[in-house]
Amino acid sequence: xxxxxxxxxxxxxxxxxxxxxxxxxxxxxxxxxxxxxxxxxxxxxxxxxxxxxxxxxxxxxxxxxxxxxxxxxxxxxxxxxxxxxxxxxxxxxxxxxxxxxxxxxxxxxxxxxxxxxxxxxxxxxxxxxxxxxxxxxxxxxxxxxxxxxxxxxxxxxxxxxxxxxxxxxxxxxxxxxxxxxxxxxxxxxxxxxxxxxxxxxxxxxxxxxxxxxxxxxxxxxxxxxxxxxxxxxxxxxxxxxxxxxxxxxxxxxxxxxxxxxxxxxxxxxxxxxxxxxxxxxxxxxxxxxxxxxxxxxxxxxxxxxxxxxxxxxxxxxxxxxxxxxxxxxxxxxxxxxxxxxxxxxxxxxxxxxxxxxxxxxxxxxxxxxxxxxxxxxxxxxxxxxxxxxxxxxxxxxxxxxxxxxxxxxxxxxxxxxxxxxxxxxxxxxxxxxxxxxxxxxxxxxxxxxxxxxxxxxxxxxxxxxxxxxxxxxxxxxxxxxxxxxxxxxxxxxxxxxxxxxxxxxxxxxxxxxxxxxxxxxxxxxxxxxxxxxxxxxxxxxxxxxxxxxxxxxxxxxxxxxxxxxxxxxxxxxxxxxxxxxxxxxxxxxxxxxxxxxxxxxxxxxxxxxxxxxxxxxxxxxxxxxxxxxxxxxxxxxxx
Numbered sequence: 114x115x116x117x118x119x120x121x122x123x124x125x126x127x128x129x130x131x132x133x134x135x136x137x138x139x140x141x142x143x144x145x146x147x148x149x150x151x152x153x154x155x156x157x158x159x160x161x162x163x164x165x166x167x168x169x170x171x172x173x174x175x176x177x178x179x180x181x182x183x184x185x186x187x188x189x190x191x192x193x194x195x196x197x198x199x200x201x202x203x204x205x206x207x208x209x210x211x212x213x214x215x216x217x218x219x220x221x222x223x224x225x226x227x228x229x230x231x232x233x234x235x236x237x238x239x240x241x242x243x244x245x246x247x248x249x250x251x252x253x254x255x256x257x258x259x260x261x262x263x264x265x266x267x268x269x270x271x272x273x274x275x276x277x278x279x280x281x282x283x284x285x286x287x288x289x290x291x292x293x294x295x296x297x298x299x300x301x302x303x304x305x306x307x308x309x310x311x312x313x314x315x316x317x318x319x320x321x322x323x324x325x326x327x328x329x330x331x332x333x334x335x336x337x338x339x340x341x342x343x344x345x346x347x348x349x350x351x352x353x354x355x356x357x358x359x360x361x362x363x364x365x366x367x368x369x370x371x372x373x374x375x376x377x378x379x380x381x382x383x384x385x386x387x388x389x390x391x392x393x394x395x396x397x398x399x400x401x402x403x404x405x406x407x408x409x410x411x412x413x414x415x416x417x418x419x420x421x422x423x424x425x426x427x428x429x430x431x432x433x434x435x436x437x438x439x440x441x442x443x444x445x446x447x448x449x450x451x452x453x454x455x456x457x458x459x460x461x462x463x464x465x466x467x468x469x470x471x472x473x474x475x476x477x478x479x480x481x482x483x484x485x486x487x488x489x490x491x492x493x494x495x496x497x498x499x500x501x502x503x504x505x506x507x508x509x510x511x512x513x514x515x516x517x518x519x520x521x522x523x524x525x526x527x528x529x530x531x532x533x534x535x536x537x538x539x540x541x542x543x544x545x546x547x548x549x550x551x552x553x554x555x556x557x558x559x560x561x562x563x564x565x566x567x568x569x570x571x572x573x574x575x576x577x578x579x580x581x582x583x584x585x586x587x588x589x590x591x592x593x594x595x596x597x598x599x600x601x602x603x604x605x606x607x608x609x610x611x612x613x614x615x616x617x618x619x620x621x622x623x624x625x626x627x628x629x630x631x632x633x634x635x636x637x638x639x640x641x642x643x644x645x646x647x648x649x650x651x652x653x654x655x656x657x658x659x660x661x662x663x664x665x666x667x668x669x670x671x672x673x674x675x676x677x678x679x680x681x682x683x684x685x686x687x688x689x690x691x692x693x694x695x696x697x698x699x700x701x702x703x704x705x706x707x708x709x710x711x712x713x714x715x716x717x718x719x720x721x722x723x724x725x726x727x728x729x730x731x732x733x734x735x736x737x738x739x740x741x742x743x744x745x746x747x748x749x750x751x752x
Contacts, residue, residue: 120280122514134175134193135537138208140728141668146473147204147463152195155204155386158471160239161317162368163420163575164327164503165312166227169429170319172280173197174220180211183285188218192248196221196317199310202465211311213290219282219313225272232321234272236280239263239315241495244467246284250278258295258561260286261516262496262568263315287312289520290529291589292536292558294565296493296516297458299641300528302669306520307458307716310324310466317498325349326418327408330357331575333607336446339393341404341424343379343386347411353380353417360405362423366506371421395446396425396577398487401508401687403577425505425577429608431629431649434752441649443609444751445510445580451581451740451748452510452706454488455481455722456654459496460715462667462725466494475726476504477712482507483734484722485741490614490653490708493517495569502577512611512708513573513583515566519552519590541588542616543634544642549617554592563600564591570604582608587615587634595626602628614653618643636678639696641704651706652699655718660685660731665724667716674720675710686733693740697747707744 135152137143155173159165179188198205209215225234238245242260246253247280250273257264272278284425289299290310299306328346335342343357361374379386392400402425405709409419428446433439442449451537457477461468468474481489488510495516504511519537526534534551542549554562566584573579582605584597591613598612610628613619620627624647632653633643639655659674660682666672679685696707714721722737 131141135195136371137203138206138254139203141462141464142292142665143203143629144461144469144473144726145728146713147461148467148470150204152206154469155195155652156197156316156471158499159369160318161238163422163498164330165371166320166322166528168321169412170223170226172221172317172319173223178207178220179616180440180708181216181217181218183214183216183422186581188216190220194219197239197313198310198467199314199463201308201310202450203463204467204469210309210598217284217312219284222277223281223319224277224278225319227493229321232323233267233269233326235265235320235322236268237263237265237316237318237320238313239317240495241282241284241313242286243295244309246283247285248281257611257744258308259565259568260291262563262572263564274313281443281620282313284312289525289532292518292533292554293559294516294518294562299525300521301525302716303524304673304717306522306525307460308465314466323410323418325353325410325412327410327420328494330406330408330422332406332424334424334428334577334607335446336393336426336428339390341388341390343381343388343408345381345384345386345408347410350412350559352412352696354411355559356409356411357381357386357388358409359390359408360402362402364401364508365402366403366405366423368421368423368502371423376404384590385506391414391672393426393746396427396508397445398482398508401425401506403505422575423505423739424575427577432607434749438646438703439752440646440705440749441554442705442748443580443649448667449486449748449751451700451745452488452512452651452740453709453745454486454490454509455709456492456711457481458492458711458713458715459488459500460713460725471499472477473727474500478503478507478509478728481712482509482578483738485738485745487745488512488708489712490514490583492711493589498576501573501576501578505576509578510580511578512583513579514583514586514614515562515569517560517589518554518562521588537590539591541589542618543587545616546618546620546643546645549588551617552588553590554588554590559592563597566597566600567604570601574608575607580608581611581630583614585613588613588617591617595622598626598628609649611653613649616643636710637692639692639699641699641705644703646703649705650703651708652696652704653706654710655707656689657710657718658685658688659718659720662724662731665726666714666719667719667725672717672719675716678719679742682731684732685731687735689732690740693744697742700744700747701749705748
């Protein structure tokens with residue numbers, strides 16, 4: 114009893130010590146989760162639910178930080194920053210914007226547990242925006258360019274035999290004065306352009322792995338033949354046996370508590386294994402059944418490495434409907450299904466790119482499902498792995514955008530170099546198949562786009578919730594569209610491709626270079642100004658009904674929604690339901706999906722279904738769920 118009491122007092126003292134070193138920056142609104150954050154233990158959930166190991170160490174928390182000239186190779190600590198929140202965010206405790214000619218430095222110490230002896234230690238960064246250089250004990254380990262794809266280093270050779278280890282990270286970030294993927298981050302914040310995000314913004318962590326270990330795996334399900342095909346990458350030695358087991362799962366599957374009941378198993382040969390699944394249970398929004406996975410390496414009958422994961426049996430394809438016009442529709446598990454969901458920016462008033470907690474990350478998905486939607490368009494941002502895990506668990510389909518490398522907003526141009534201004538001053542043809550032009554992107558940055566898009570797809574394609582890839586949006590940084598489509602198809606032939614949400618549309622290489630979907634945008638009311646029967650036709654953005662809620666808006670000038678703002682919830686609902694009736698007409702004449710703008714308010718935009726802090730839902734939940742489901746069910750069945 115005394116020991117327990119003493120432990121509690123010590124824990125409180127430690128927490129108090131952290132609190133004295135850290136406080137949220139600024140006076141803007143915060144989410145409930147942000148108000149309750151523990152700086153001694155931010156984002157403690159295991160970050161990789163698709164490939165779980167029992168042993169790991171979370172490096173999130175308070176680090177030393179400093180800002181120097183970009184050319185400097187050392188820094189002096191200026192204070193403490195809460196990782197993994199970007200330096201511009203409130204929850205970082207700093208709230209400072211970085212300039213193009215500046216570098217952000219991080220530093221902390223850690224101790225490798227004695228029980229990890231004999232194993233390789235991997236240092237994982239799930240996301241750092243944008244150019245990260247990593248040092249361990251004063252030695253350069255490596256660098257990475259890319260704000261949305263995770264990376265890892267085996268730091269075993271750089272570790273001291275015992276005692277405290279030193280970790281430093283240097284970050285450079287030009288935001289939109291460059292051609293790096295950056296989504297809606299802009300140096301000039303206004304309208305639909307938001308605060309820059311610099312530095313570590315997803316979990317940093319260590320894991321010990323055996324010399325022979327599973328590096329990665331990829332699963333392709335075939336519901337027609339009842340099989341799962343595994344592609345397993347490992348460092349298994351000659352004579353080792355690599356096995357895959359498919360486990361009983363269910364709806365509400367937990368990566369932290371996997372089943373032990375084996376449904377089927379196989380031995381991996383030359384990195385491949387095909388597993389026959391008896392009595393296939395498919396995944397869908399109505400029944401999101403997930404199977405558990407265990408992959409292991411055995412040596413002389415002893416397991417030397419094992420990972421837990423999960424997958425689903427589901428199929429995304431294109432069918433013709435049963436109307437006289439035989440319009441093309443998207444199908445899930447061979448049945449035509451209308452895709453309907455919100456445009457989801459994934460921003461937070463306190464954490465910017467980073468949700469303040471795992472519960473917050475899940476909250477948006479749960480509310481989206483409760484509103485009667487079956488899909489989310491993840492808009493020019495990539496989320497942490499746990500976000501996609503929750504979409505898998507709750508049964509929400511995802512359209513995944515590639516973060517854009519440009520935009521053609523004239524008001525943003527003063528903050529950019531002449532080269533960047535010239536390159537992104539292309540023409541967007543949103544209401545016509547003809548007339549759009551490409552951006553003049555330097556070859557180096559095209560190659561960077563392809564590299565990062567490749568890494569994003571490869572890191573996310575195991576999440577079965579993802580059904581559509583979207584390489585470009587509204588001509589922002591758009592270039593060589595057929596090449597981007599071909600790359601996307603090569604990386605993942607199992608999903609559909611929406612080559613250019615909102616245009617520009619490029620038919621120069623025929624249907625093969627165009628992808629599967631023609632996507633138009635129209636605000637505020639739904640409309641299909643462009644239609645081509647060779648493709649699946651969708652309304653990739655509409656709506657944006659504005660409603661500012663006092664006490665729950667961002668501290669920025671003009672607060673706006675598309676088509677002006679409403680005065681109360683009833684006005685919003687009346688307009689929303691009028692739009693639903695209009696949408697039903699388009700569904701009957703070939704529209705196969707619709708995306709409503711948007712899940713939440715973001716900074717100056719007040720057109721969310723919820724406020725930016727998530728404290729107010731601006732819709733009548735039963736009414737919106739009933740109306741949304743009616744639209745989904747209004748689509749004609751397949752032939």
